[in-house]
Amino acid sequence: xxxxxxxxxxxxxxxxxxxxxxxxxxxxxxxxxxxxxxxxxxxxxxxxxxxxxxxxxxxxxxxxxxxxxxxxxxxxxxxxxxxxxxxxxxxxxxxxxxxxxxxxxx
Amino acid sequence: xxxxxxxxxxxxxxxxxxxxxxxxxxxxxxxxxxxxxxxxxxxxxxxxxxxxxxxxxxxxxxxxxxxxxxxxxxxxxxxxxxxxxxxxxxxxxxxxxxxxxxxxxxxxxxxxxxxxxxx
Numbered sequence: 001x002x003x004x005x006x007x008x009x010x011x012x013x014x015x016x017x018x019x020x021x022x023x024x025x026x027x028x029x030x031x032x033x034x035x036x037x038x039x040x041x042x043x044x045x046x047x048x049x050x051x052x053x054x055x056x057x058x059x060x061x062x063x064x065x066x067x068x069x070x071x072x073x074x075x076x077x078x079x080x081x082x083x084x085x086x087x088x089x090x091x092x093x094x095x096x097x098x099x100x101x102x103x104x105x106x
Numbered sequence: 107x108x109x110x111x112x113x114x115x116x117x118x119x120x121x122x123x124x125x126x127x128x129x130x131x132x133x134x135x136x137x138x139x140x141x142x143x144x145x146x147x148x149x150x151x152x153x154x155x156x157x158x159x160x161x162x163x164x165x166x167x168x169x170x171x172x173x174x175x176x177x178x179x180x181x182x183x184x185x186x187x188x189x190x191x192x193x194x195x196x197x198x199x200x201x202x203x204x205x206x207x208x209x210x211x212x213x214x215x216x217x218x219x220x221x222x223x224x225x
Contacts, residue, residue, distance in 0.1 A: 029209075031209045033211035033212070035151075035212075037151075041217075042201055042215035042216060042217050042218060043151065043201070043212070043215055044215070045211055045212065045213050045214075048210070048211040054213075086150065086151055088151070088153075088211065088212075090205070090209050090210060090211055091209060093156070093165040094153060094165070094167055094168070095141075095153040095156070096153065097150055097151040097152065097153070098150075099150050100150045100151075
């Protein structure tokens with residue numbers, strides 16, 4: 001299963017609404033997670049089962065799905081959201097990740 | 107507090123071997139699948155291998171199949187990755203991560219261990 005993530009890079013201002021898309025090459029039910037990785041750190045789980053917010057993650061992060069198209073939305077971008085975001089499916093092996101989206105703060 | 111602490115990384119020549127370890131604490135080790143995920147310098151994440159809670163079910167990425175071996179010692183709360191016939195393209199930070207069995211995400215990750223394959 002291939003995951004095509006877009007865009008690969010985006011630049012936005014504090015307070016902007018940001019949307020990242022991940023398209024699966026075939027149906028994966030809702031077996032998709034989103035991770036945030038800050039420079040020099042390990043990835044951190046944000047969202048799983050396409051739209052369930054991990055405990056402790058700010059509510060400005062949300063996930064949605066339509067068929068094989070998955071979306072991560074940051075409703076109001078904050079300076080601490082500077083990071084690279086990855087989607088990952090866990091429907092079946094081999095597990096795969098999207099190529100990543102680097103978010104820059106203008 | 108959940109902790110996953112990787113060790114064993116370093117510089118190795120092409121064709122050489124290295125064994126990574128990941129010591130776990132703060133959770134019931136035998137309830138979880140453990141996995142290795144790697145990240146080449148400046149690149150994205152690549153799943154490498156997973157091992158079930160009892161060590162019976164093991165999966166590998168095609169890129170490492172036949173060269174890498176994952177194992178776990180439930181008495182020591184540790185998972186291992188034996189890496190043989192290393193290539194330059196295996197150069198990466200190797201993260202240890204845990205997940206529930208069945209369809210579930212990686213809910214905790216270690217800080218990673220750098221493996222450099224170079225002559």
